[in-house]
Amino acid sequence: MSSLIQLLELPAGEAFEQWLSTPGEWVEEPNARRGGISGVQRVRTGDGRLLYRKQQVDHCYRDWRHPLGEPTVLRERRALQAFAALGIRVPRLLYCGTRRQAGQLQALLVTEALNGFDSLEAIYAHGMQHGWDAALRARIFQQLGQLLARLHAARWQHGCLYPKHIFLRVSPHGRVELALLDLEKSRRRLTSRRAARHDLRQLRRHAWWGEAEWRSLASGYRQACGHAIEE
Template sequence: MSSALASLLELPSAEAFDRWLAEPGEWVEEPNERRGGMSGVQRMRTSDGRLLYRKQQIDHCYRDWQHPLGEPTVLREQRALEAFAALGVGVPQVMFCATRRRQGRWQALLVTAALDGFDSLEAIYARGEPLAWSESLRQRIFQQLGNLLARLHQARWQHGCLYPKHIFLRIGAGEQVELALLDLEKSRRRFSVRGAARHDVRQLRRHSSWGEQEWSALNYGYLEVSGHGIEE
């Protein structure tokens, strides 16, 4: 771990929020008003070059039966990131997450490490890179995606915003495939495996333009883990 990052992680809680907030950054998602509050994302680098992303929010809350008065969405996202990682699903590492009340308003920060070498399937397909993939590589990518989604759904977790722009891929030496998921702000546990699976798969169908080969490989990978194919 870099010394600059280590010094931030070792800050006492009373200082940490302000120090993380004071780190310079550049907007990659300009602050916008949603959920009765404001949310935006900045890219930031530590002094020794480590790339991080900082989500900053004010009164950006969700409400459910457990939190009828509202809870900052970064806390739900933090729980999802930690739960997905425990299931073996690739996600960004949480470096810092905290909320506080100031002058009657919620302030929230979530800092995550960049997924070095990864890019979204949306961007990869837009550049036409899959045209150069071998059939075996294409099979492995979507089979592993099926494995990943099945692990998620078998634990009754729903991503909630499963678009190709939130599925990230890295192809390493020897065509080693690694996958990860981003944007877990809407992720939550469902009462049933079927409910989680149907929501995500239907969403992915609507927002992707994959062909029969991709979906067949995805279904096979899903079957390997869950014992049944994808449900819609």
């Protein structure tokens, strides 16, 4: 089994096949969507690095720029790069590629695991938030508000902003780190207001934390962009 360094140094002509043939296990079974198939495997390299590999066949989206369709991993790659440039933590992008074989459009996107992070969905489902004091709880959601304000100010919309896609790591000394995952539906909007309205309404529908958390999130959002959340 190849190490991560060996995989990253592969010639372009060999990379797709080598990344695809690295053994893995399904964490999201392949399912039919968008006229194709998409699934995610957990992969461990020969040097013990944990990665996630999104595998797709004919899984495309269409818009005015891509009327014939483009693999969704290419849109996700652009979003990963853009979010990182904004200073928003996302999984490290290791490989993205496509190839046409036997009449099918195959696509891969490989990212590095966010070690030590848990989703807000998992944290609340397992009651881990009960270990937070009021100050830490407020700081977590203020920082989340600041992160989302920075994203929306750049007119980026996450597009699938559920608690399972917001990841958190808190150090023993109380340092808060947040990250966003699953950027397959992320896109630029004409205005920051449209981006914010979509994401925040979506988050409201799917998040089950209390009003204190929402007040902290709104406070952080306002501090970062100078105006209140408009939902």
